[in-house]
Amino acid sequence: MQGRRLKLCSCNGTLRLDAAALQRALSADASLSVHEQLCRREIGAFQADAGHDCLVACTQEAPLFSELAAAAESQADLRFVNIREHAGWSAEGDQATPKIAALIAAAQLPAPEPVPNVTYKSNGRTLILGPAALALPWAEQLASQLEVAVLITDEARGVELPVDRRYPIWSGKVSSLRGWLGAFELQWQPRNPIDLEVCTRCNACIAACPEQAIDYSYQIDLDKCKGHRACVQACGSIQAIDFERNAAPRTAQFDLVFDLGAAPSITVPYKPQGYFAPGPDPLAQGRAAAQLVYMVGEFDKPKFFQYDAKRCVHSRSKKEGCSNCIEVCSTGAIAPHGDGIRVEPHLCAGCGACTSVCPSGAITYAYPRVAETGARLKRILSVYRAAGGEHAALLFHNAADSRELIARLARQGRGLPARVIPVERWHPASVGIDLLLGAVAYGASQVLLLLTRKEADEYGAALERQLGYAEAILQGLGYTGEHFRILVPDGIAALEHALWTLTPAAAPAEAARFDLGNDKRNTLDFVFDHLARHAPQPAEEIALPAGAPFGRVNVDIGKCTLCLACASACPQSALVDGRDVPALRFIERNCVQCGLCVNTCPEDALSLTPRLVLADYAKKEVTLNQADPFHCVRCGTAFGTKQVVESMLGRLSTHWMFSDERARRRLQMCADCRVIDMMEAEEESSALKQ
Template sequence: MNPQIKICSCNKTLPLNATAAAQLAQAIGAEHVQVSDMLCRREVGNFLSAVDGVDDVIVGCTQERALFSELAQNSVAPIKFVNLRESAGWSAESKQSLPKMAALLAAASLPAPEPVPTVNYESQGNLLIIGSADVALPWAHRLSAQMAVSVLLSEGAAHGERLADRTFPVWFGSAIKLRGFLGHFEVSWQQSNPIDLETCTRCNACIEVCPEEAIDFSYQIDLDKCGNHRDCVKACGVIGAIDFERMAVARDTACDLVLDLSRQPLLSMSDKPQGYFSPGNDVAAQFDAVLKLSQLIGEFEKPKFFVYKEKLCAHSRSGKLGCNACLDVCSTDAISAAGDKVAVNPNLCAGCGACTTVCPTGAMSYAYMRAPDTGLHIKTMLAAYAKAGGHAPAILFHSKEAGADLIQQAGQSAQAGGRGLPARVIPMALHHTASTGIEIWLSAICYGATSVVILMTDEEAPEYRLALQKQIQISQAILSGLGYQGQHIHLLETSSSSELSSFLYALKPAQVPPPALFNVAQDKRVSMDFALDHLLRHAPEAVSEVALPGGSLYGSVAINKDACTLCMSCVGACPSSALMDNANSPQIRFIERNCVQCGLCEDTCPENAITLTPRLLLSDAAKQVRVLNEAQPFHCIRCSKPFATAQMIETMVQKLGAHSAFAGHLDRIRMCPDCRVVDMMSSADLKRPH
């Protein structure tokens, strides 16, 4: 591929000229980089000539993305836009920003990642509005001409809002439950009021006869005011809409979209499912929600953000809970327990990737972008940065929305007395900032990044912050334990461009190894092996192991040999083949590098003989088999076949000696299962009358 690269000095406010363009071309291995001063104005012809072909076109500006896209609407050439202005050139260190520009252009020159599977939605526009009559009914009247609207009232009318003609279905209910996603919501509630709105004709006879004014124009009876004289029942007559004997009736409906105007949203998760809007009492937020939901009619698709390999999952075994990390961090309730595994609803998944970040085994992996693609972007950027003469690079991970906006604000402030981004800080946009984890961060350090910063703004849920802080703690423990000086990985939480700039300018480069050559693998543990081997090879200090905080993805298992009976329950529970038996001898064997510290062995052990120690063993012993416990086999006293261990048999004698099946026959415990059955049958024959 030979992309055509167009950059612009933006009326000479960026340090870009023919000399700089030649340096950029050399750094990124491009044949030519063409520089303009007013690409979006007088020199737009340069862009038009570029999109006249079929090669990729890279435009080093996002200011006029809409204009360029419109001009190229008939072109077949793929077009990419790179923000060189706010991300690099508009900065207090603009004169040193050329290496960063090379990094950004090099990443844009990479081929597009392979497409990922998609998740499909279909919405006919059937809208359910939930809330009090005063709020829900006005919106229902506004929207009923455009959409198929139904209303579920949770409160009556406090300000005189009336149910008039039957323009749309209206129900009244309590104990409302909602689940689902765009195009497939299911709603259930309890109808317990004496008046059935589906039968009521809105004749107002009940309102006129009620002496306590317990009935309003939402046509529901306030039972706290009601005198129970039944005048309303008589007034209703043969219509039969009022029945004080009615028990709570379960009702339900389905819809494509939900506008929840309840005082407290029905769904409390941080990231709500697509098609569900809960703007609260804010009128502006209500209008914004209505605008968005009115556009959700038709067929839609989104990426399937994850890949789940249940064979690697350490969630549970035989009803014993092990790893719960993905369920705890999911902000959309897309992940649920499913026996010993977990189930992920792709329609609810918002693509945060936090589940993949906290998963210790790699059972959950991110697909948008895949880990190898993310690693290749980082490696390519840092290589181009170094080739262009840059020093002490830092990677700034940010979201494509609020994070990108904040970076743009910081760059623009540099034109009005601010400082923008430092020349050594290379921004990299992610679909979500929680989607990268320890294997990506450590790989970035191995590629030469002296700092990794994860920028979080107000758009991310609290669950992600806690998860990332824990993963950063583990990562930093590894780096510091190996003797690398400084703080390498940082979590920055701010929505202020000035705070962003101040933090980045104060950031001190940490010690890193020489750049590595390996590529990030799709398998998380394999990528970790690559990174750890490189870090260990160049470690400033010679260490054999590193202590890690609790919840780490590496560690040791210790067995109390006096308590262990070698029942092998721990071996059966281990999801990662860290614990193994020996087909030829009673042994529990262990490979430490396979251990994910899920705790299933510890929870499964009936003798409480197992303890876990989080650590990173760095010697070759980590990948070698070692025996944790073993015993000489116990031989059947009848046929001499080995079938258990001596300690197990003695434990069984102590625990089962008083059992009716063995009373007076303790030697049966010392027999193999086959001989035990033969002995029991022989005893039965002797007792049987002849």
């Protein structure tokens, strides 16, 4: 970033900025100047450099600086970084120079590679569903701005339908509602004898009903109705009323859904784009309605993930292995598909939890990619360390409420400790074991994930398991202390207490120099090698908690017949056959503990042991079971094992098809010789008959 102007501001003297130390730490990557009131009295200093690439160390006034750059018709690259709330406004602000340097260095890195867009198209076709007393007034409000249709889900007693027929009104029970902005599909089951689509609202049925079971909702109160059918006669040829109707489910498509039911019809934790379920609160309903009118047109969002079906270990031959991503997805975007999965990008909210729990790296996060995040962490930690910083703790947070909580902590509390470096992420759930351990390999003392209560409820258990696997590995190598923690504060005071009482944990004496890659397993190989090489307590084998994505396959030799169904099912080539020898071999480095082999084995001879082996033999083939080959009694070709053939002879010897010696002997032949022997037997039989 040579030639970039770096504008720092002490915000009216409330930050302590050591320009010389920062210039040294940044190795003259930019022309650095320090101001006191850059957004006010010294605004001319910014305007003078409007034609140059510029990094302004202030995010609060980003709109002002962006507007000035636009007014100057500048085409230069303008960026912003927050050093005030993230560093300077702290009880340890006088010790924040290494962190400020690290934040500035990270902000100067190249922008991540762009990702494909996911496009939504909405024409404003809006479904309003819920009780008639709520749905109809909102339909009247929105009908002039959107193309609305109403599904009444209650009995609508005492509610009058609109005088004008400006939009469709149906009644019934929701059978299913699925989809996303621009592509919702509703299926419902009519439940009332009066079909509101056919009804002309002529009121003849109301006048004819002797029980007054029909009102101006044009729905029959079945509790009052005595079955006189006077209404049917009054309706006549219109045929809107049919007590015997066994109506088929009906379907319709919509772009938007305004769900006014007491409970949402779509129950996943993260609702799809275009779906609003505000519940009974009138204020929430008003806010949702205000958003609806702007949801017409074409909209884009990033495609957050990449998926490689060849690496997926979900299933093989209808036997299920790993389903981690399906279980953790909070939007219902992931479903089984053949031997793998299918991810619907329109439903994906970008949390990245699926990528964190994927053992094989089949699904990876792309916004940004691990390699780009790794480069950012490497730069942050190297500059922080070079500037004299110690015991760095990385605090991953989202770009919304968690970022706001950090800002409020700086304004109202003690701020962030000087060693706690915030790292913004679309969603902290996308921080997997490769980034957790990679950060420690780069020299981080700790990695913290700042979650909201909503995020914690949905992803907390899955993330705790990932943190548990990573912590077990570090503890097994003698790195003492708590390296990973999920923070779910209920306010500023709780966050402040959690951060300021945190004790640094042990990190490698030397920071790693390699780059993290997008291949999860290969990246972890480099990380493990570095952590093991600098371990305070070297170990070749580390026991891991159940469910960890590393480990051994155990074979009960007494049960295993070497049918090799497990080797055929293994997607990672961790289990392989013996090629020319009847054997089952294992490469532990390849095993992701998906369980496909265990679920495939017909003899129930396999089990899993989670562990991490750091010795070289984890990358080599080891023999789990081997048997003597059985040779064809006719030609001598090896075609199976003695155990399998002897077992087959024992099971089939009493069968009538193998009652004679020749038939039993045929079981001891290879496939070719069996055919030859059968043909010879037929020829001999034909010759005897002649």
